[in-house]
Amino acid sequence: MPHWTNLSGLISPGIKQLQAYQPGKPTDELERELGLKRIVKLASNENPSGPSPLVREVIASACGEMHRYPDGGGHSLKNALANNHGVSSDQITLGNGSSDLLDLIARVFLAPSTEAVVAQHAFAMYALVTQATGAKARIAPASDGVGGTHYGHDLSAMAAQIDNSTRLVFVANPNNPTGTYLSGPALEKFIAELPSGVICIVDEAYYEYVETDDYPNAINWLPKFPNLIVTRTFSKAFGLAGLRCGYSVCSAEIAEFLNRVRQPFNVNSLAMLAAETALRDDEYLSRSKQTNAAGLKQLEAGLANCGLSIMPSVANFVCVDMGASAAEIYNKLLHKGVIVRPVANYELPTHLRVTVGLESENTIFLDALDAVLEK
Ligand SMILES: *Cc1c(COP(=O)(O)O)cnc(C)c1O
Numbered sequence: 001m002p003h004w005t006n007l008s009g010l011i012s013p014g015i016k017q018l019q020a021y022q023p024g025k026p027t028d029e030l031e032r033e034l035g036l037k038r039i040v041k042l043a044s045n046e047n048p049s050g051p052s053p054l055v056r057e058v059i060a061s062a063c064g065e066m067h068r069y070p071d072g073g074g075h076s077l078k079n080a081l082a083n084n085h086g087v088s089s090d091q092i093t094l095g096n097g098s099s100d101l102l103d104l105i106a107r108v109f110l111a112p113s114t115e116a117v118v119a120q121h122a123f124a125m126y127a128l129v130t131q132a133t134g135a136k137a138r139i140a141p142a143s144d145g146v147g148g149t150h151y152g153h154d155l156s157a158m159a160a161q162i163d164n165s166t167r168l169v170f171v172a173n174p175n176n177p178t179g180t181y182l183s184g185p186a187l188e189k190f191i192a193e194l195p196s197g198v199i200c201i202v203d204e205a206y207y208e209y210v211e212t213d214d215y216p217n218a219i220n221w222l223p224k225f226p227n228l229i230v231t232r233t234f235s236k237a238f239g240l241a242g243l244r245c246g247y248s249v250c251s252a253e254i255a256e257f258l259n260r261v262r263q264p265f266n267v268n269s270l271a272m273l274a275a276e277t278a279l280r281d282d283e284y285l286s287r288s289k290q291t292n293a294a295g296l297k298q299l300e301a302g303l304a305n306c307g308l309s310i311m312p313s314v315a316n317f318v319c320v321d322m323g324a325s326a327a328e329i330y331n332k333l334l335h336k337g338v339i340v341r342p343v344a345n346y347e348l349p350t351h352l353r354v355t356v357g358l359e360s361e362n363t364i365f366l367d368a369l370d371a372v373l374e375k
Helices: 027-034 053-065 075-085 098-109 125-132 155-160 184-192 252-261 269-280 282-305 326-335 359-374
Strands: 092-095 115-119 136-140 166-172 199-203 228-233 246-249 317-321 351-355
Touching (some): 027 326, 053 269, 075 092, 075 246, 075 269, 092 252, 098 125, 098 246, 098 252, 115 125, 125 166, 136 155, 155 184, 184 199, 269 282, 282 317, 282 359, 326 351
Parallel strands (some): 115 136, 115 166, 166 199
Antiparallel strands (some): 092 246, 228 246
């Protein structure tokens, strides 16, 4: 067996400085650790209702075909999505979750000595996929609350980070973990004023949940912005996080490059089938949105009752300031069988991110929090 004297010297510079993505704690891990029976997971912004009944049915009926490779071109799902969005199917690229798309985009456009601009407190995958290519992530300070929502993206600060090495700008709308969003006019102006040669990714992972009037659908801007890529996912409102399916919509020219780096079977057949079925299940989606809207109100009211301040959220989670080390409260909540998400890795050491659950789950969380804060 060879003995590495200097393994770290062999690692590509981009990878050497990477910190792996920290996912929410899985339920069965907490069960093993603490032997708890009742666990409520509000840690990964999953749809608390479970998958749509139509999806359950179609997956059960598809088991007999699992010895076949998926359709690597994803024709059926791409056509359904193209139809839904009024674009052509060659503008759609499917991914193993939308994280896959973020990675493909980074690999197509970034290399060492190029840069991507990312906002402070933005979704962690942007800096990760950027650094993995050897490129540099330039972090723009978040809004201080004067020119935009406190902790949200500050578009002028992002524009100020752009220079000749910039290839990509990542915009999360709404952003995770802050739940903040950018209005249509502000974001449209930002994209219109980007220097030519800078690609803007608008990540709309929570699009279906947002009910605010001035929230834009960036897919509508594609005809006028050839440098725009919009990403969406089936992991959140569509309730399919475990199957991994997301997509991007952009010009056919860019999509053709994404297709070159994509693994030929990057999305599995059950995921594509489930996604196409979920797209048709309007009742499930509208029920999910209702559950979320009611749950957001419940959490906002309950947290305000505890004297805690939250960032105004348009998504399916809230980011709440505990006013003290959030790590300790997180651990105490774990012992009560409630998993939430610490966000110290987002430079928010006193905040916790809490996913909107079912009414009963939100109540369990609020009661547990009450008990934890009282001691
Ligand atoms: C959850 C999330 C995603 C999507 O992740 P998938 O890989 O599609 O499961 C993308 N962007 C943001 C901001 C998210 O919060």
